[in-house]
Amino acid sequence: MGEVIKVGMADLNVCKAPNVITTLGLGSCIGLTFYDPVTKVGGLVHYMLPDSTKVRNNSNVAKFADTGIDELLKRVLASGANRGRLVAKIAGGAKMFEVSGLSDVGNIGARNAEAAKEKLKQLGIRLVAQDTGLNYGRTVELHCDTGEFYIKSVGKPLKII
Amino acid sequence: MGKLSLEDVNNMYLDVLKEIGNIGAGNATTAIASLLGRKIDMNVPSIKLMEVSKLGTAVGAEDQTIVGIFLEVQNDIEGSMMFLLDIPSARYLVNKLMMMDTSADKPFDEMELSALKEIGNIIAGSYLSALSAMTGLVIVPSIPYIAVDMAASILSVPAIEFGQFGDNALLIQTEICADVAINGYFILMPEQDSYEKILTSLGISL
Numbered sequence: 001m002g003e004v005i006k007v008g009m010a011d012l013n014v015c016k017a018p019n020v021i022t023t024l025g026l027g028s029c030i031g032l033t034f035y036d037p038v039t040k041v042g043g044l045v046h047y048m049l050p051d052s053t054k055v056r057n058n059s060n061v062a063k064f065a066d067t068g069i070d071e072l073l074k075r076v077l078a079s080g081a082n083r084g085r086l087v088a089k090i091a092g093g094a095k096m097f098e099v100s101g102l103s104d105v106g107n108i109g110a111r112n113a114e115a116a117k118e119k120l121k122q123l124g125i126r127l128v129a130q131d132t133g134l135n136y137g138r139t140v141e142l143h144c145d146t147g148e149f150y151i152k153s154v155g156k157p158l159k160i161i
Numbered sequence: 162m163g164k165l166s167l168e169d170v171n172n173m174y175l176d177v178l179k180e181i182g183n184i185g186a187g188n189a190t191t192a193i194a195s196l197l198g199r200k201i202d203m204n205v206p207s208i209k210l211m212e213v214s215k216l217g218t219a220v221g222a223e224d225q226t227i228v229g230i231f232l233e234v235q236n237d238i239e240g241s242m243m244f245l246l247d248i249p250s251a252r253y254l255v256n257k258l259m260m261m262d263t264s265a266d267k268p269f270d271e272m273e274l275s276a277l278k279e280i281g282n283i284i285a286g287s288y289l290s291a292l293s294a295m296t297g298l299v300i301v302p303s304i305p306y307i308a309v310d311m312a313a314s315i316l317s318v319p320a321i322e323f324g325q326f327g328d329n330a331l332l333i334q335t336e337i338c339a340d341v342a343i344n345g346y347f348i349l350m351p352e353q354d355s356y357e358k359i360l361t362s363l364g365i366s367l
Binding site for chain 2: 010025027048063098135136138139154155
């Protein structure tokens with residue numbers, strides 16, 4: 001295993017084999033990865049909100065699904081990924097607190113996950129695996145040598161998708 | 162009148178919010194002291210305006226397990242608030258409250274989670290009543306919700322709340338000391354209109 005590249009909240013980056021790209025403690029946010037299995041180029045965006053057009057203060061593109069996924073796509077293509085071979089995986093979008101009703105806090109995770117699916121459909125990129133929803137946080141790692149997506153949670157076994 | 166953004170919360174507002182934090186934390190400390198039946202000291206709280214994207218690291222490592230207690234707030238002020246405790250502090254409070262001596266690395270059971278919720282409820286409630294008394298605004302909290310998980314996951318909730326209207330979040334850190342130091346953090350998340358209401362009711366013109 002090579003170097004580990006860390007992505008923060010509202011942040012994104014690209015990665016090549018044998019390196020690993022990770023983000024710690026996804027809650028209601030989504031971690032979305034792109035990966036090209038031939039060139040072994042990948043990338044990860046950790047976004048917080050589904051739609052940049054609904055928010056006035058939207059200068060940070062990595063904060064939103066729509067602009068964040070676009071930017072990540074640009075970056076992985078610039079790093080040598082082939083668009084036709086790209087596959088996507090997502091994790092996160094949890095409901096951290098069992099808040100009743102349909103408040104923002106209650107459903108933002110689900111809306112974030114939905115936003116990824118819509119955006120990928122628009123771009124014509126396949127979503128090959130996902131682990132979203134439920135009520136716990138996730139630390140994720142994309143291993144660029146294999147394309148495997150590791151998901152670690154408190155008190156749960158390692159999951160690889 | 163233009164909308165107030167969190168970025169406009171300058172030093173003067175910070176002082177006011179710090180004072181609210183101070184009184185609120187003082188009330189909360191008194192509540193914990195009477196709950197545990199012992200004398201407790203409190204340090205002056207520190208209040209920080211921090212970038213939303215850095216909030217995940219505000220109380221320690223992103224993947225460190227912490228306890229988060231979340232309440233929604235209604236009536237004159239709409240929004241939510243969160244109270245955060247590290248595991249040793251949470252374990253200490255539960256042990257004292259339930260008169261047990263469980264070690265800190267054992268996960269909380271249902272009963273203990275429920276006790277923690279109650280602790281969070283009392284602390285958050287006394288904090289909110291300080292805010293209410295100072296501003297004359299009616300503030301009604303919901304029942305408490307709890308999560309024991311990675312710090313960044315729990316803090317994604319306030320980060321998202323703040324992230325909808327700005328890039329900064331307000332964090333109030335208090336440390337209270339009994340036999341051990343208990344580290345607690347408050348995050349108050351008023352909706353934007355409520356921010357203006359809080360400050361206006363304190364006589365600060367916007």
